[in-house]
């Protein structure tokens with residue numbers, strides 16, 4: 001079995017603000033004794049965990065799953081590097097291995113079945129000379145309630161992209177799929193069939209949380225969900241547009257603490273047995289082919305945890 005991304009956790013000043021943001025984003029909330037947890041419809045594990053740790057907001061941890069053999073391999077590689085394993089950091093934390101990556105971020109890997117997303121029917125889209133939706137209206141219902149399907153990936157800031165990339169490929173067995181020049185960014189898939197990236201690393205003066213990204217099925221879902229966020233006063237960050245690296249359509253929003261959440265769809269998918277030539281992208285091409293609001297805003301790459 002392969003590694004899979006399960007959840008990420010943020011330490012935040014205000015759980016109520018977190019509840020408003022992620023429920024408006026389209027996730028289901030569960031209250032724990034010492035945390036709030038959010039998951040998409042039909043998911044059997046938490047995907048966002050919020051812990052009230054006060055100001056300022058800080059990235060808390062990332063959690064992966066693997067099988068017993070995968071876990072044993074990671075434990076062996078941690079030992080070989082003299083990396084200490086730690087106690088779970090709070091009462092309701094997952095079991096399994098807890099340790100720090102080379103930047104000091106807390107990482108968990110626990111034993112769990114891989115994530116499975118049920119396949120959805122192919123959309124009927126009319127293309128030039130190829131009409132697959134005949135005598136039927138294409139505009140979705142005006143009362144549609146777009147729901148993200150799953151957490152797909154997250155991005156962490158790091159002062160040393162190659163060093164972090166080496167850690168996650170060598171210790172967790174992840175696979176480098178693409179890079180952006182001059183150590184600006186690296187994109188990592190799991191060691192199994194995987195989205196183009198489940199973890200990406202972005203250069204900054206310090207570690208920190210950049211964004212978490214959730215899968216939608218269409219531009220309609222993404223933009224109707226965007227309207228829902230704007231209606232509650234949440235802020236646009238960048239998009240909609242299409243990334244070069246990973247190919248996904250994107251739209252980013254600011255969470256209440258200047259982190260970001262993204263809706264994505266149509267990301268590149270790489271089965272474990274397929275070759276994927278690692279490409280070194282320029283910054284503009286890697287970032288986007290197009291975006292409705294032009295190039296990324298100045299603060300898109302700002303690490304608010306380093307302020």
Ligand SMILES: [Fe+2]
Pocket residue numbers: 153155211212213262264
């Ligand atoms: Fe993303």
